[in-house]
Amino acid sequence: MRYDASVAKQELQALFDIKGRADEVREYLAGVARLLPGSPCTFAADGSRTIYFLGRSHWLLRAPLEQEIGLLEELRPDDATEELSVVLVSDSYAFFEISGTDAPDIVSIASPLDIGSRAFPEFGATFTEAFGIKALLARKPGDRGAYELAVDRSYENMVAEYFRRILR
């Protein structure tokens, strides 16, 4: 292996795509997540739940899979107001965690995003491109740093092969 890094495919997790005005989304999510990210392109982790604030009106709620049914009952996507769009997308994305000293190198091979600390600090999260396809990238906190990369699940095998080729 040329890089001191590892890539681990993440288990399936509950994931909700939420779109709407920030104040309405904050109010809507208040019951399921206490800590909400303050600005776009960031995320906040609240215990086992993570909220990604990805754009002016786009959010993702992520939680362990065993919470999926409970969240469905709490959020009731089918009954959300017309102002909000809440769609279960747990299976739509495949998440990979990239960790290790050289994790930034691996991310820089995959994605053209500027991951320098000024442009993409800890708790940064944004849609970008990885290996030529749309991807969600998040930078986890910590000294050693780690990144999470999510792609459309149909590309899961291809992205895994890319990582294998980089790390061989």
Add this chain to the structure above:
Amino acid sequence: MMPNSYRLKDGGRIDRSKPLRFQFNGREYRGCQGDTLASALLANGIHLTARSFKYHRPRGIISAGCEEPGTFVELLGPDSSGNRAATMVPLADGLKAKSVNCWPSPEFDLGGINQFLAGLLPAGFYYKTFMWPSWRLYEPLIRRAAGLAEAPAGEFDGREFETRHAHADVLVVGAGPAGLSAALHAARAGARVMLVDENAEAGGSLLDGRERIDGAAPGEWVRSAIDELAGMNNVRRLGNSTAWGIREHNLALILERGGEKPGAMLRNWRVRAARIVVATGAIERTLVFANNDRPGVMLASAALAYVNRFAVALGRKAVVFTNNDSAYASAGCLKNAGIDVRAIVDCRRNVPEAAKLRADGVRILRGCVVSEAHGRKRVSGVTVRSRSTGEDCESIECDLLLHSGGWNPAVHLFSQSRGDLRFDDALAAYVPVASSHPVACAGAAGGRMTLAGSLADGARVGIEAAVAAGFPRIPAALPCASEDSYSIEALWNVEPRGAGRKCFVDILNDVTDGDIRLALREGYRNVEQVKRYTTGGMGLDQGKTGNINILGIIAAAQGLALSELGTTTFRSPYAPVEFGAIGGTRSGPVFLPYRHTPVTAWNIARGAVIYEAGARWRRPGYFPIGAETLDEAVERECKAVRNGVGVYDGSPLGKFELNGRDASKLLELAYANSIESLKPGRGRYGIMLSDDGLILDDGVVFRLSKSRYLATTSTANADLVHRHLEFIRQVERPEWDVKITEVTSQWCNATICGPQAREIVEGLGTDIDLDPESFPFMTWRQGRVAEFSSRVFRVSFTGELSFEINVAPRDFAALWDRIMDVGAPYGIAPVGSESNHVLRTEKGFLSLGHEVDGTVDPYDLGMGWIMSGNKLDSIGRRSVELRRQGGAPRRELVGLLPLDPNMAIPEGSPLTPEGRKTRTEGFVSACVKSVVKERWIALGLLERGRARIGQTAHARVKGAIIPAKVVAPCFYDPEGSKLRS
């Protein structure tokens, strides 16, 4: 083993304690750590290193850098690589290389016969000389004779290619005096700096010269600068890295050889920089005189590098020919190294005293030129001509001829960034003016030809770059350096005396001054035309050393000033780049992107023939059993669907959820037919038009609830439709409250189709009432199927009773297995896209890429009913109406029955009147062997086709005309009773 007969005893930056063995043209030699292949060859006295591209003239090493036009080599073995400049190949133990353009060797090359055929091979000879009976007859031989190195073949064991992205506030290209000064000042201001240099060692020209900085050898200052930069965490420095291109928005492309990680042999960096500082120095240019290409004729600057950096004595007796001051330092350097410098031939009548001092004691022939070099495989002497008399005045014996035609700022990258240039008369060179991008030149690249000037300019540009990138302005801190003079008198060529003597303006491409004049005589007056006609300035070296001489000759011939002439376009790559580096990790199985569904592995295990079927999805084409052919497998699958039951994986269909108060309005605008009237729980087939009223896509829209819809699209157009809908939402109607969420990968779809489909779904176990009365065609239900939470849709692409069972991907493989188990007693067949094509053609359903080819509207396909009469507006509607008001004949969808039922018509075949070779009146969009008609059937678009039903159309194919009866475009269940059952 050859001795290092030309290696100097002392000096240089090589490590004599680390000898390296290498092979060149099959012979073994010895070099030192720190050598390049070129310096090692010269140290071994090897001057004849190559043959030329066209004439196969003997060639040697001309320079010491990336500008090398004379010696390109092919690396062999694990380092295999073609056309590498010998000057840029670091010597390594065990390196194997061979010359190009020669066979069997550069000493004895059969291709050398071309020198005697030169009269047949002027510029552009292949445009006019080898035309009878056909250029194709000669082309293979000519290409083989001129082919440079062969492309490396086979696997690259252990070699890694990588592409990588990076970002910088300030990217500094070049780690010479100006680049180091710029990087230091930008980094001190706090900017994120990336410093790249094509050499392993920083310093640039400082490595070769003998100037002083702060009273010490320049190496001291370089070391101090590198140490300071290394201590800053906002600086990334890359050695052995060549910036080979600048693209829009300051994207710089950099090829790194070796790299910081073992094993990564070639890495292509894609660097986005807020500011780019081009500190690439200047490139010495050749002088043009007879036989200026002989081995042993070298650039004067190369002597500095080979003597001072590599400790190589290039010859025993040298002559220096120049039109400027800088060559005097080279003469002085040779003299100090113990080489007999016989004379400096200077075309200028007045030589500055400061220049003379650099070569103190060397005889200077002022106002003279070298009119010809003698010798064949190595220069043996020169003839000197007086410019005032025009007569040859002296012959001098020598084995080394250094020449210097002046210096060109290396503005290639600057020019690629759309930077303007102007001709500077004082420098006799093009210098940068301004770029439309945030790119600036520093040092010699900006026309500052002195060391002190370069250091100061680097500091200024570095500070400005940092300020422009948002960092504070800091004061310049400059070392004390010499301010040597530089003056030049332009000399573009020396006219040869007598015919047959070649004066090369482009040594790599064997282009002579005569070729340039020939191009001008033949009417190619523009510099770009001359370049293309002669190939001067093209190729591996991109004319770095000789291009300006071509411009000078053109300008003189046309009576123009160089400022009036302009330059040819500087193009990337600045230096050759391996394709592997550009591809990076994107090779082998990931060369093309691909998408899988959860049953892709099942399909492969089942023996399906897999290929891409749109939008990068790898789908099964068909499932052969045993030795079945494609036709046999497809017939079996189709019969299963028509007579029993089949199942296919419809997961790749595009799916989008639209939510919001104005979702209905958006769909109403996007689709040609009415969507708003759709009731929750029901679906409707719809067609989407482009602005110009042509079919963009089709699909089914389901209303999930009052303000929620699910829109499905064709597989191939899913991304296109997504962009289209988002464009409407974000640009056309930003005031509307609509949210669009792609759910293509959230729902996988097993479509069970055939007369027995209902029994299979019942057999799976479901809480959904499948009775056709309560679950009719074009409706959807939510419930559980085979214990999985499901959305079931009643739509059909095959014309049969169908249930599209949508579940989450996590459940899909299990659902699929259950379907196969339950369906086994019914003989269920997995169905591939080939069978789907047959089944939909029988039904006359349209298919993107076949009937929908970007030229048709709904009326053309007999679907005028879809243009809902009560809609006020939808995208493309007005265009359709305007076009049809014109009344021009249109190609319309028809069925075709070949008169010979066993005759297939190749898809795409043109339809022409009576099959004549004339304007087409349509084409065959699909042709399949029908299992219900037991014959070949086809669909086609035929001019005024509907009015011609009953007539005969003719398909024109190679060697035959196939007549076919025009029929209605539906061959199966035209009433639709099967799919509604």
